Amino acid sequence: MTKSKASAPAKVILFGEHFVVHGNPAILASINRRVVVNARTISENRVAIRSDIGFAGHYSGSIFRMIEGGMEAKTILDPLHSAITRILSSRSKKTGIEIDISSSVPLGIGLGSSAAACVATVAAVTSLFQKKLNRQEICMMAIESERLIHKDSSGADCYVSTFGGLIHYRKDKFKKVQAKGPLALIIASTGIRHFTGDLVASVSKFKDSNETLFESMAKQAANICVQAQGAIQSGRHDRVGELMNENQALLRQLGISHYKTDDLIDICCKAGALGAKITGAGGGGAVIALAATKEDSEKIASRVKAVGYDSYEVKIDREGLAA
Numbered sequence: 001m002t003k004s005k006a007s008a009p010a011k012v013i014l015f016g017e018h019f020v021v022h023g024n025p026a027i028l029a030s031i032n033r034r035v036v037v038n039a040r041t042i043s044e045n046r047v048a049i050r051s052d053i054g055f056a057g058h059y060s061g062s063i064f065r066m067i068e069g070g071m072e073a074k075t076i077l078d079p080l081h082s083a084i085t086r087i088l089s090s091r092s093k094k095t096g097i098e099i100d101i102s103s104s105v106p107l108g109i110g111l112g113s114s115a116a117a118c119v120a121t122v123a124a125v126t127s128l129f130q131k132k133l134n135r136q137e138i139c140m141m142a143i144e145s146e147r148l149i150h151k152d153s154s155g156a157d158c159y160v161s162t163f164g165g166l167i168h169y170r171k172d173k174f175k176k177v178q179a180k181g182p183l184a185l186i187i188a189s190t191g192i193r194h195f196t197g198d199l200v201a202s203v204s205k206f207k208d209s210n211e212t213l214f215e216s217m218a219k220q221a222a223n224i225c226v227q228a229q230g231a232i233q234s235g236r237h238d239r240v241g242e243l244m245n246e247n248q249a250l251l252r253q254l255g256i257s258h259y260k261t262d263d264l265i266d267i268c269c270k271a272g273a274l275g276a277k278i279t280g281a282g283g284g285g286a287v288i289a290l291a292a293t294k295e296d297s298e299k300i301a302s303r304v305k306a307v308g309y310d311s312y313e314v315k316i317d318r319e320g321l322a323a
């Protein structure tokens with residue numbers, strides 16, 4: 001039996017979600033919450049996947065047997081299974097594989113849990129065999145698998161999870177962004193899970209019925225990204241916060257906001273945040289807020305918790321994929 005282990009971080013989108021699917025830029029950061037995958041070869045000819053967030057099952061060929069997680073288990077595990085079978089067939093391996101996933105990334109709230117799981121799975125399973133893949137190859141395989149969950153994925157989540165840090169991303173190309181001074185970030189969650197594919201489809205519908213308007217909104221979103229990158233690099237955090245609020249106004253106009261995220265944004269801003277917006281697909285999910293100082297971020301997270309939502313401070317992860 002051969003064993004291996006890999007982990008990949010969750011992410012936040014600071015600027016540009018949804019528009020990034022249509023070729024716009026986005027600014028993302030990987031954060032200090034990880035999905036860890038332990039992989040091993042097994043003698044039985046099957047792929048077994050178990051996750052500590054309540055999903056488990058095994059595949060004999062393409063036949064799936066659910067162990068835990070009900071109807072949703074197959075949807076969640078299929079992309080990982082597909083990545084594993086592609087790795088096995090590209091190496092002409094007949095062995096069975098078992099993976100154990102442990103995750104500190106809540107599912108379906110915009111923190112990129114499925115991308116991190118795909119990246120870590122591809123890295124752990126390829127490490128079982130002789131020829132390892134480089135980060136770019138791992139990222140591309142993870143994107144292909146993620147596209148089974150939502151076919152129009154921009155690929156941004158897999159890139160930031162693989163390469164780590166703060167990045168500017170556009171159409172399969174990324175650049176690292178150097179922030180001047182630490183960004184004091186807080187996540188506040190509605191706890192409402194979303195389905196990214198449905199929200200991406202609703203934005204495409206909006207685009208098709210409002211072509212000129214969408215074009216002008218996409219221009220504004222791109223301009224916000226340019227300004228945000230400059231403000232992050234020069235440490236003008238007040239300006240970063242203002243731009244987050246401007247970005248949120250565009251997301252609200254796209255129709256992917258939710259009364260609970262609006263509530264959270266309001267609570268964060270009243271508690272002293274420099275700015276706050278949805279992170280990820282929206283439709284519930286989570287909000288990302290920026291504070292001026294560490295003390296302020298503690299205060300904002302406790303205020304959010306006091307009114308009954310989940311909230312925590314997060315740090316930018318510099319490492320990305322660890323394999």
Ligand code: PMV
Binds near residue numbers: 016156196279282
């Ligand atoms: O909510 P998440 O973590 O699935 O993020 C989705 C981000 C989108 O821009 C809405 C989609 C994408 O593929 O980039």
